[in-house]
Amino acid sequence: MTVNDFDVSCARYRVGVVASTASDVVHHAGGWLFDQARAGWTVTVMLGECADTRPIRILGADTVGLESAEASMRADRHPHVLAVAADLYGEDSMVRRWMRMATDDRLGEVMIWAQPSTFDDDDSVCSVEHRLSAAARVFKAQALAAAGEPTVTIGQIEQFRTAITSDGNPRRTEKHL
Helix, strand or coil, X not given: CCHHXXXXXXXXXXXXXXXXXXXXXXXHHHHHHHHHHHCCCEEEEEECCCCCCHHHHHCCCEEEXXXXXHHHHCHHHCCCEEEEEHHHHHHCHHHHHHHHHHHHCCCCEEXXXXXXXXXXXXXXXXXXXXXXXXXXXXXXXXXXXXXXXXXXXXXXXXXXXXXXXXXXXXXXXXXXX
């Protein structure tokens, strides 16, 4: 086997993001996605509505339609981190199955973005934060503009929820956030 025969994409860490719209992804996780892509991760956003993918491309990620994403969720190509919009988790049984598979088989980290009160009563999840790089804030602002979102001040932190392991710690590592 030569270096040219080696599929580099198999060796890279993978992030999978599942959401209804590009605007939702950019608003809740845009800075984190940019930082992951900039760190060399392969980032794929699976959207229910793929009208304009430009905001996602600005962040350095690829997009696929949610209906065609099943192949990328096979165990051998499963993302190392799966981030999901809470509303889509609540509406789509396929997304819930993907999350259960990732959690049950310990195939990767599972994160969800939602209103803080969504999981307040659930002791199996905890809040985690990602501090955005300066570049991530700039690119997130550009992606929001491309998505037609009003100009807002980009915060320094994006918040997610993640599963807690049996020892009471979040199921994540610093390299992911």
